[in-house]
Amino acid sequence: MEEILPAFDSAFSIDCLIFGFDAGELKILLIERNEEPFKDWLALPGYFVKQDESLDDAADRILYELTGLRDLPMKQFHTFGEVNRHPQGRVVTVGYYALIRINGQKELRPISPYARKAIWRSVNDLPKLAFDHSEIFSKGFRIIRKRLNYQPISFDLLPEKFTLTQLQGLYEAILNKKLDKRNFRKKMLSYGFLKELVEKQKGVSYRAAKLYKFDRRKYAKIFQSEMTA
């Protein structure tokens, strides 16, 4: 083993898994590819990292160029490095994810000609994606579901003020199963990190539901002290 950089056709890329929640449905952000290979296929927004940019910078740039969205709080979830995952050479791709509110996001508009358009698709209605992106999606979705049990990530998908029905709908969409209303509410309220607001739901024809806010400080306190008390 010599301390020499191996010279082989290799590259790093980034693929982004952007989840959004809209009208009771969990959605994922995709692009329609305008270039070979996999021309006309749907794919996760992803591209090569440049020689002179860090992975985090590349993730921000690539998502912006392909979808028009920028400055999302993206985080790594896994790096994919199977030997033959890319038809043109050895490409190791770093998966980044974010969870965002679809409402309030500006219009999707790719800057790069490499993406014909960017669209939201329900996670329950996905075709086979380009490259190994279907596997990247599955792996990422599994990781997100797990984190849902111990991190407040789900709150990033909701409006700042939300009803317990909305919160339950989000959990049901992510876990893909019906939850018992009474148990769910009891459990959620027992944690103490939901803050009930005086303000109630507006513009509904039925009895207005209570609105809640997520208390990040309380949440952090509860979960920090879990083991260290």
Next chain:
Amino acid sequence: MEEILPAFDSAFSIDCLIFGFDAGELKILLIERNEEPFKDWLALPGYFVKQDESLDDAADRILYELTGLRDLPMKQFHTFGEVNRHPQGRVVTVGYYALIRINGQKELRPISPYARKAIWRSVNDLPKLAFDHSEIFSKGFRIIRKRLNYQPISFDLLPEKFTLTQLQGLYEAILNKKLDKRNFRKKMLSYGFLKELVEKQKGVSYRAAKLYKFDRRKYAKIFQSEMTA
């Protein structure tokens, strides 16, 4: 943006963060480098990924070649891709970690001449490491600490049968603080995933303590049902 693989001096590497627990101390596995750059420095066991091997395979091979340990249950924790992290070119490195019992591990013996030796060092007594390995260690240690709050990873560091004092010692070593004995025991036992054994501690001059086993099935059940009840 063209769909052509950028040709630049780049490589992927793996760096391994192997934690062990021994006599109340949390330790990390290091190698003494026998090659430039950073000759004679201590470093995490790490090297380049070959053109024709997956990241997971590379992690196993590299750890084995540099330390003699093989078939550890390693998992990715983060990928590091700052532009200037390696003095010889652009190298993106994927961090893998494992938690193991030091007792019962076979002798450390590097196969590759690139490591002069492999050693365990207390996490509280680390010099500045080669490359950005001090940062990789810090980031990894932070991630492990966090996971300690919601995953049973700590049990991988203990013998199969252990006392509550040993378990508390492990948590104290990882969190780097003293914990209240009564609270710790109460909390740990309340989870229901510790199985008390009939057998007691042997070969001690003081009153033999109860031995426990970790019940993985119960643990999985408890944490799966957390949100989905």
